[in-house]
Amino acid sequence: MQATIGDHIVIETTTLDTPRRRGEVVEVIGTGEREHYRVRWQDGHESVCFPGPDARVVPRD
Template sequence: MQAKVGDHLVVESNTVGSPRREGEILEVRGADGAPPYVVRWEDGHEGMNYPGPDAHITHPG
């Protein structure tokens, strides 16, 4: 997985009826766009994330 600042991290829910999570990548701490990422989630919470297999990157705009 490779990302840049401003991309969005989308984590699909693995529980029926639970919504997916999406957040803006604020910082890329791995080499060449690799995780971990500092993400600001839709609810305003910020944190470091090591995405799992249920996640993907989108490029807004």
């Protein structure tokens, strides 16, 4: 997975009653296989995200 600043990361869930998470990439950290992201989530908080297989990138418009 590769994302750039401004893209959105969407984390799908397979857990019942757990909503999908969506956030905007505000920083790309690392390179190559070690790339991860600082994400501002819909609720306004930010965290460092190491996307797993349940995540996908939605390019910015």
